[in-house]
Amino acid sequence: xxxxxxxxxxxxxxxxxxxxxxxxxxxxxxxxxxxxxxxxxxxxxxxxxxxxxxxxxxxxxxxxxxxxxxxxxxxxxxxxxxxxxxxxxxxxxxxxxxxxxxxxxxxxxxxxxxxxxxxxxxxxxxxxxxxxxxxx
Amino acid sequence: xxxxxxxxxxxxxxxxxxxxxxxxxxxxxxxxxxxxxxxxxxxxxxxxxxxxxxxxxxxxxxxxxxxxxxxxxxxxxxxxxxxxxxxxxxxxxxxxxxxxxxxxxxxxxxxxxxxxxxxxxxxxxxxxxxxxxxxxxxxxxxxxxxxxxxxxxxxxxxxxxxxxxxxxxxxxxxxxxxxxxxxxxxxxxxxxxxxxxxxxxxxxxxxxxxxxxxxxxxxxxxxxxxxxxxxxxxxxxxxxxxxxxxxxxxxxxxxxxxxxxxxxxxxxxxxxxxxxxxxxxxxxxxxxxxxxxxxxxxxxxxxxxxxxxxxxxxxxxxxxxxxxxxxxxxxxxxxxxxxxxxxxxxxxxxxxxxxxxxxxxxxxxxxxxxxxxxxxxxxxxxxxxxxxxxxxxxxxxxxxxxxxxxxxxxxxxxxxxxxxxxxxxxxxxxxxxxxxxxxxxxxxxxxxxxxxxxxxxxxxxxxxxxxxxxxxxxxxxxxxxxxxxxxxxxxxxxxxxxxxxxxxxxxxxxxxxxxxxxxxxxxxxxxxxxxxxxxxxxxxxxxxxxxxxxxxxxxxx
Numbered sequence: 001x002x003x004x005x006x007x008x009x010x011x012x013x014x015x016x017x018x019x020x021x022x023x024x025x026x027x028x029x030x031x032x033x034x035x036x037x038x039x040x041x042x043x044x045x046x047x048x049x050x051x052x053x054x055x056x057x058x059x060x061x062x063x064x065x066x067x068x069x070x071x072x073x074x075x076x077x078x079x080x081x082x083x084x085x086x087x088x089x090x091x092x093x094x095x096x097x098x099x100x101x102x103x104x105x106x107x108x109x110x111x112x113x114x115x116x117x118x119x120x121x122x123x124x125x126x127x128x129x130x131x132x133x134x135x136x
Numbered sequence: 137x138x139x140x141x142x143x144x145x146x147x148x149x150x151x152x153x154x155x156x157x158x159x160x161x162x163x164x165x166x167x168x169x170x171x172x173x174x175x176x177x178x179x180x181x182x183x184x185x186x187x188x189x190x191x192x193x194x195x196x197x198x199x200x201x202x203x204x205x206x207x208x209x210x211x212x213x214x215x216x217x218x219x220x221x222x223x224x225x226x227x228x229x230x231x232x233x234x235x236x237x238x239x240x241x242x243x244x245x246x247x248x249x250x251x252x253x254x255x256x257x258x259x260x261x262x263x264x265x266x267x268x269x270x271x272x273x274x275x276x277x278x279x280x281x282x283x284x285x286x287x288x289x290x291x292x293x294x295x296x297x298x299x300x301x302x303x304x305x306x307x308x309x310x311x312x313x314x315x316x317x318x319x320x321x322x323x324x325x326x327x328x329x330x331x332x333x334x335x336x337x338x339x340x341x342x343x344x345x346x347x348x349x350x351x352x353x354x355x356x357x358x359x360x361x362x363x364x365x366x367x368x369x370x371x372x373x374x375x376x377x378x379x380x381x382x383x384x385x386x387x388x389x390x391x392x393x394x395x396x397x398x399x400x401x402x403x404x405x406x407x408x409x410x411x412x413x414x415x416x417x418x419x420x421x422x423x424x425x426x427x428x429x430x431x432x433x434x435x436x437x438x439x440x441x442x443x444x445x446x447x448x449x450x451x452x453x454x455x456x457x458x459x460x461x462x463x464x465x466x467x468x469x470x471x472x473x474x475x476x477x478x479x480x481x482x483x484x485x486x487x488x489x490x491x492x493x494x495x496x497x498x499x500x501x502x503x504x505x506x507x508x509x510x511x512x513x514x515x516x517x518x519x520x521x522x523x524x525x526x527x528x529x530x531x532x533x534x535x536x537x538x539x540x541x542x543x544x545x546x547x548x549x550x551x552x553x554x555x556x557x558x559x560x561x562x563x564x565x566x567x568x569x570x571x572x573x574x575x576x577x578x579x580x581x582x583x584x585x586x587x588x589x590x591x592x593x594x595x596x597x598x599x600x601x602x603x604x605x606x607x608x609x610x611x612x613x614x615x616x617x618x619x620x621x622x623x624x625x626x627x628x629x630x631x632x633x634x635x636x637x638x639x640x641x642x643x644x645x646x647x648x649x650x651x652x653x654x655x656x657x658x659x660x661x662x663x664x665x666x667x668x669x670x671x672x673x674x675x676x677x678x679x680x681x682x683x684x685x686x687x688x689x690x691x692x693x
Contacts, residue, residue: 117280
């Protein structure tokens with residue numbers, strides 16, 4: 001999934017379409033910097049682990065880049081294969097819920113019907129400062 | 137209010153410069169560095185910070201502040217935005233959570249029709265352009281109260297754009313004049329709410345309740361057209377009233393149904409906009425203006441001392457009364473927006489474009505919703521001013537208290553007294569008593585009928601206005617008696633016997649020859665002494681103006 005996100009990011013800077021911010025490579029470059037890897041690892045919680053993995057990433061980007069050979073000027077991009085489908089509208093009735101017990105069984109730790117999570121976000125090992133991400 | 141050290145706009149003084157603070161949306165030509173819609177968090181990074189050749193002396197420059205708001209309102213619906221679990225403020229933890237809300241694999245979002253209607257109505261009420269086609273996106277970030285790891289929102293193409301919100305502030309030396317200002321509405325979008333986290337610092341853990349996860353939110357983004365805390369608070373208040381009138385949200389800040397984030401920057405008039413900070417956690421109507429004003433002053437102080445403003449997120453600490461930084465490096469927040477793959481575009485129709493032969497449950501007609509829009513607060517206030525001849529400030533005051541308008545209208549219905557009299561009694565006397573004892577209108581011991589009856593007595597001149605106030609006080613304290621009964625009991629009726637009054641006046645004049653001489657000499661205040669004496673003689677049951685008239689007539693003869 002991240003490949004698509006990165007690709008969209010590159011397309012955004014290339015085609016000038018509005019919407020997605022990306023700290024990805026400048027347009028045209030195939031090199032994936034260590035900084036980018038670190039950034040992606042933190043964002044997507046994936047572990048690139050080895051140089052082989054990074055090489056595979058670069059190959060994947062190069063493969064996707066071939067799409068740029070197609071001239072899409074003036075063509076409205078297809079953002080979803082569902083774009084012709086009808087979006088179903090549900091009536092505003094309560095039909096679900098009331099299954100706390102079942103849901104809590106999925107959690108490793110539970111305190112009185114609450115899920116238990118570590119405080120804030122776990123610091124990523126490579127960072128030298130904490131990220132106090134408090135979101136209300 | 138820190139008016140003494142402020143050298144920037146509100147309240148009272150205003151500078152009018154192109155597009156900023158003047159309330160005009162059209163003068164937004166000043167470069168803000170915003171290159172694409174919704175690129176939140178990146179807006180002002182491209183701006184030039186204020187750099188001057190020499191260090192500025194304190195007090196030399198004037199400052200202007202720019203405030204934009206992002207307001208999240210919980211939609212008043214039975215079920216959530218994308219699932220059929222219930223929306224309720226108080227319920228056992230995790231009892232109102234469906235499999236989708238808990239982000240279990242294999243679940244899909246299904247859009248709630250009521251939420252779409254709520255968004256369209258809000259858009260229409262704020263004069264927005266309703267996008268016939270809008271899209272849903274995923275905004276990714278990791279936090280325990282966001283089980284999916286992303287929030288479904290509308291970043292690329294929201295449901296409504298380009299509207300305006302008109303609000304009023306008090307200006308002038310004695311803040312007695314009401315003027316209307318406008319803040320542009322950049323967009324309105326539908327998005328999911330997150331769950332709630334309870335931080336347990338003792339055990340070093342966070343407890344997560346997902347009851348709120350997935351509840352529908354309306355995010356209203358206001359352009360940075362406001363210039364101080366007071367304006368921002370007034371805009372938020374008006375939005376609250378509008379949403380409440382529409383029924384789309386109860387918009388109660390105390391219950392977390394309305395949350396406000398502010399984007400604040402300062403600059404010198406005529407120069408480019410400054411770096412902005414985002415202040416979150418403004419969840420109290422009382423502290424909204426205070427927090428914004430604090431941040432503005434903090435930025436001014438920082439810049440005047442030669443420092444720089446960081447593009448960061450801050451939080452308002454209610455106890456300390458100041459803003460504190462929240463996240464260290466704002467730049468690292470990359471939300472990786474992508475289209476929501478499980479939801480096709482949302483299509484809305486109007487009467488012209490409505491496709492035939494479709495299930496009415498599956499289509500939303502904007503024109504239909506426009507026809508069904510309830511009366512907006514602005515219109516209600518205008519009607520009050522026109523119908524009853526009250527000042528705009530009064531119409532605001534009547535709408536500002538829950539149930540007060542209804543109370544007022546009930547009194548009007550039952551009394552023959554002039555509307556202006558009713559307005560004055562309701563807003564001054566009645567409201568005064570309520571505030572003193574911290575009661576809601578619904579808890580008032582005085583009913584509209586009782587007040588109406590009292591005002592009738594006053595109108596008929598059966599009692600004096602001071603007697604009326606006395607009766608009102610009694611009504612407040614003891615229930616069960618009607619005003620008429622009280623008046624009779626306490627013998628508060630005005631003297632109707634003109635003969636007796638003439639007699640009393642004559643005897644008073646005879647008993648105080650010195651005062652009479654003073655009056656005849658031309659001392660204007662002497663007559664008041666006589667009036668006072670007569671009043672006391674009548675046990676305050678005579679109208680002072682009538683007494684004066686009689687005395688003057690007798691004195692001149």
